[in-house]
Structures are given as C-alpha cells and as structure tokens.
C-alpha cells in the first residue's frame with residue numbers, strides 16, 4: 273500500500289483555498305439559476321379582481337363618482353356667482369344710500385331733483401331688486417344641487433360597500449393564488465436542485481477516496497446549502513423542522529454505521545498494517561500465537577520480547593507452508609505465480625511480487 277501523497281503545506285493550503293473558491297462559484301451559479309426561476313411573473317391582482325367584482329357595479333360606481341364630481345363643479349360655479357352677486361348688491365346698496373341722502377337733502381332744501389337723478393334712483397332700485405331676486409334663486413339652486421349631491425353620495429357609499437364585500441373575496445382568492453404560485457416556484461427550484469443533490473450525494477458518499485474529492489466537496493456543499501435555503505424560504509418551519517430532523521437522523525445514522533463497520537470489519541489498509549506488524553514480530557496476525565517456523569522453531573517470545581530473543585541457528589532453513597497451530601489460519605503458502613513460499617496475509621509475494629487480494 274502506497275502512503276497517501278499529502279503534498280507540502282503550501283500546496284495543501286492552496287487546495288483548501290481553491291476548494292472554498294470553487295464552492296462559492298458553484299453556490300453563485302446555482303443561485304443565478306434559482307433567481308431566474310423566482311423572477312417568473314406571478315398573478316396580477318387586477319386579473320383576480322375582474323372575476324370577483326361585478327363590472328356593472330364598477331361601472332355604476334364610476335358613473336356616480338363622475339356625477340358627484342360634476343355636481344361639485346356646478347356648486348362651486350354657483351357659489352362663485354353668488355359671491356359676485358353679493359359684491360354687486362353691496363355696490364348698489366351704497367349707491368342707493370347716497371341717492372337717498374341726496375333726496376333727503378333736496379327735500380330739506382326744497383329743491384326738486386333733476387329728471388336724470390330720479391331716473392338713476394329708479395333704475396338702481398330696479399337693479400337692486402333684480403339682484404335680490406337672482407340671489408334668492410341662486411340659493412335655491414345651490415340647495416337643490418346640494419340635495420342631489422347628498423343622494424348621490426349615499427348611493428356611492430352603498431355601491432362602495434357592495435364592491436368592498438366582493439373585493440374581500442377577491443383579496444382572499446388573490447392570496448391563495450399567490451401562495452400556490454410560490455409553491456410552484458419552490459417546486460421548480462427543487463426540481464432543478466434534486467438531480468444536482470443526487471449527484472452531489474453520490475459523489476460525497478462514494479468517491480471519498482478520489483483524488484478529486486475537494487471538487488466534489490465544493491460542489492456538494494454549495495448544492496446542499498442552496499437546497500437548505502430554498503426549503504427554509506418556501507416551507508413553513510412546521511415542515512422544515514421535520515425535514516431537518518430527518519436529514520440529521522440520516523447523517524448521524526450514517527456516521528454511526530460507518531464506525532460500527534470499522535469496528536466490525538476494519539478497513540483493508542488498517543487490516544494490512546495489523547498483519548504486517550504481526551508478521552514483523554513473528555506472531556499470528558489473528559491470534560498472536562508465535563509463528564515457529566525456520567530457525568525460530570524452538571524459541572519462546574512475546575510481542576515485547578521479540579527483538580531480544582534472536583535465533584542462534586543459521587538461517588538456511590527452507591521455507592515451508594505454515595499454518596497457525598493455535599487458530600489454523602494459513603500464514604505461509606506456495607505462490608501461485610512462482611511456486612515459492614509466500615506470506616498468505618500480505619499483498620505481494622516476496623519472491624516475484626505477484627499481488628494477491630487479501631481480505
């Protein structure tokens with residue numbers, strides 16, 4: 273087994289840095305995709321309103337509002353007229369007062385008024401009375417208009433109330449439509465993310481030994497984060513909390529199973545290391561019973577004393593197949609390639625290097 277190539281500190285730092293950068297880029301890319309989905313336009317309130325609010329009612333309310341506005345304008349015009357009439361009446365009043373003074377003086381002085389002066393007085397009086405008459409008429413007009421306006425106001429209020437009732441239904445319906453649109457967008461986004469998540473999950477779980485694992489880690493991390501954000505945004509926490517707990521359960525169970533497997537069936541390189549160390553000490557890799565073959569045939573040693581007990585005899589003993597007398601495991605056997613005797617529990621033959629699957 274070749275040791276893992278780890279690289280220098282600088283290279284490892286750069287790999288971590290670029291893994292993070294790649295993760296950010298993946299996150300952005302997926303974010304842009306999701307944003308584009310989010311920008312699909314939703315329903316318009318006007319479209320929903322049309323279905324719920326009677327158009328005849330709308331038209332009527334509109335007409336009444338226009339009539340009210342016209343009446344308002346008319347009343348304002350009349351009031352302006354009234355104001356002007358008021359002014360001119362005041363003028364006539366002062367003219368008449370002056371003339372009356374003039375007349376009184378003439379009577380006191382017993383001087384008759386001229387014809388033109390008499391005529392002025394009579395026309396002024398006539399105009400004044402006419403003004404008064406107009407004024408009364410104006411007031412009556414304005415009162416009439418105000419009465420009509422009151423009636424229209426009342427009608428408008430009734431119409432508004434009816435429209436408002438229908439609008440309430442429209443608003444409920446609009447909320448419902450908006451919510452279903454939101455759910456639809458969420459499903460679209462998850463539909464985009466689901467295959468990415470599957471690929472990411474597969475790569476993260478099954479390519480752990482790969483040289484390119486940092487790439488998969490960046491991609492997987494970004495995808496999982498995006499999916500979590502979408503779920504968090506669209507689904508109320510009531511559901512999210514169950515989804516979250518399910519995911520956590522899955523992850524914790526997976527880790528637990530991983531450790532249980534390591535204990536129950538150690539990984540090959542751990543196993544090989546254990547075998548190698550046992551062979552070095554001439555102990556059975558499985559039960560630690562001494563391997564008494566060749567010159568060590570009559571010696572006694574343990575894991576601690578193996579280096580102090582050295583065989584005295586020469587080392588020309590012929591290698592022979594050997595089984596552990598304690599547990600029966602085959603420890604040395606003929607190599608199928610070169611027919612020499614080789615270690616049964618190590619990967620390569622010491623004579624020809626042929627590889628064997630040790631499991």
Ligand SMILES: [Zn+2]
Pocket residue numbers: 556557558559560561596597598599600601
């Ligand atoms: Zn044994």
Ligand SMILES: [Zn+2]
Pocket residue numbers: 607608609610611612614621622623624625626
């Ligand atoms: Zn061999």
